[in-house]
Amino acid sequence: MIWRAPGSWPNWPNWPNWPNWHDARPFPHVIVDDFVAPDELPALMAILEDEPVARYESDLFAFDATTPEPTTPALRELRDAFAAALAPALAQHTGKPITRADLRAYAYRPGHYLLPHSDHQDGLARELAYAYYLPSPQPPIGGELELFECAIEGTELTSTRSARLIEPRANRLVVFDVSDVSLHQVREVLDGLRLSIAGWFYR
Amino acid sequence: MTLDLFAARGTIIDGAVSGPLAEAVRGRLSYARYALYDRGSYDHAEPHEPELIAAVTALAAEVLGRALVFASARAIRLLPGDYVLSRHDHAETGVELMVDLSAAIVAGAEVDYRRNGSAFFRMPSRPGAMSIVERGPGVTCSHGYVSKRVPAEVVRLAVLLHDP
Numbered sequence: 001m002i003w004r005a006p007g008s009w010p011n012w013p014n015w016p017n018w019p020n021w022h023d024a025r026p027f028p029h030v031i032v033d034d035f036v037a038p039d040e041l042p043a044l045m046a047i048l049e050d051e052p053v054a055r056y057e058s059d060l061f062a063f064d065a066t067t068p069e070p071t072t073p074a075l076r077e078l079r080d081a082f083a084a085a086l087a088p089a090l091a092q093h094t095g096k097p098i099t100r101a102d103l104r105a106y107a108y109r110p111g112h113y114l115l116p117h118s119d120h121q122d123g124l125a126r127e128l129a130y131a132y133y134l135p136s137p138q139p140p141i142g143g144e145l146e147l148f149e150c151a152i153e154g155t156e157l158t159s160t161r162s163a164r165l166i167e168p169r170a171n172r173l174v175v176f177d178v179s180d181v182s183l184h185q186v187r188e189v190l191d192g193l194r195l196s197i198a199g200w201f202y203r
Numbered sequence: 204m205t206l207d208l209f210a211a212r213g214t215i216i217d218g219a220v221s222g223p224l225a226e227a228v229r230g231r232l233s234y235a236r237y238a239l240y241d242r243g244s245y246d247h248a249e250p251h252e253p254e255l256i257a258a259v260t261a262l263a264a265e266v267l268g269r270a271l272v273f274a275s276a277r278a279i280r281l282l283p284g285d286y287v288l289s290r291h292d293h294a295e296t297g298v299e300l301m302v303d304l305s306a307a308i309v310a311g312a313e314v315d316y317r318r319n320g321s322a323f324f325r326m327p328s329r330p331g332a333m334s335i336v337e338r339g340p341g342v343t344c345s346h347g348y349v350s351k352r353v354p355a356e357v358v359r360l361a362v363l364l365h366d367p
Contacts, residue, residue, distance in 0.1 A: 118241065158239075
């Protein structure tokens, strides 16, 4: 078991910050450091190394990533184990009906970014988003996860303000709410290499 | 002046604006800041440049071989970290001119046009050049992210023209 299943974590389900899930600002999120046991990290990295990576680019983003659906059985098993390990606890603590997760690996190189967006799209059933930061041979400068405080009228945002920066520290998991106001971005990587796996939990 | 037929619905004309004229226009623009980050982050200004607008309108009419009349214009400036997303585009129809008034090429600072989400024309960073794009239904425009890794300033004049 690569993922540190909740039952094996100290003080589970009292993660640091868990009591503040609904109070976390600018919108619900939790940060868990040392998410994977150190002796399991080489096995995790070995699974990811077998997965092909391509460049993805639009007006919103530029990065290298694996395909939305993993091509290797090992990565599909890793994804399913991740969802199985976390979905029950996340459902309990967020109050959201989590059933499954997807998973892609990302490599942000210098000049790569993901501009502000909310992740929320009608019909996609995304409930929570997550990012897990992998060890990097060249830890990135930049590449922080930035959360924004938003005001909304109807479905339109009327103001947006930077509210929190989360450093992409190796072996850190970040889980955050998906809603109309969950505006966030990955700041441009200025140097180094930002490696992560990320995706969404679905109802 | 050269004409570069880039795609069926877009054209780039080099040398549409001279360096000294672009510099003079840049010096006259008075900007306000736009920062709704789910749409864009940039400076914008109302250009009071009737002679320049008349000149580029005439040039576009000559290239397209038909009469065109001025509808609206605005100037935008993008600094490191700035961008304009497609979803922020006003999706107006007509002929759009994008005049690059920048002082220097900025790598990666491009204007992309999409039709129903599919890219069909790209205007690269090319100071002095002007693109001409037919904007029909479903066409959107975005200004690419300007990297923070190097100092940069992108200034563009967007002019929308209509048929008489």
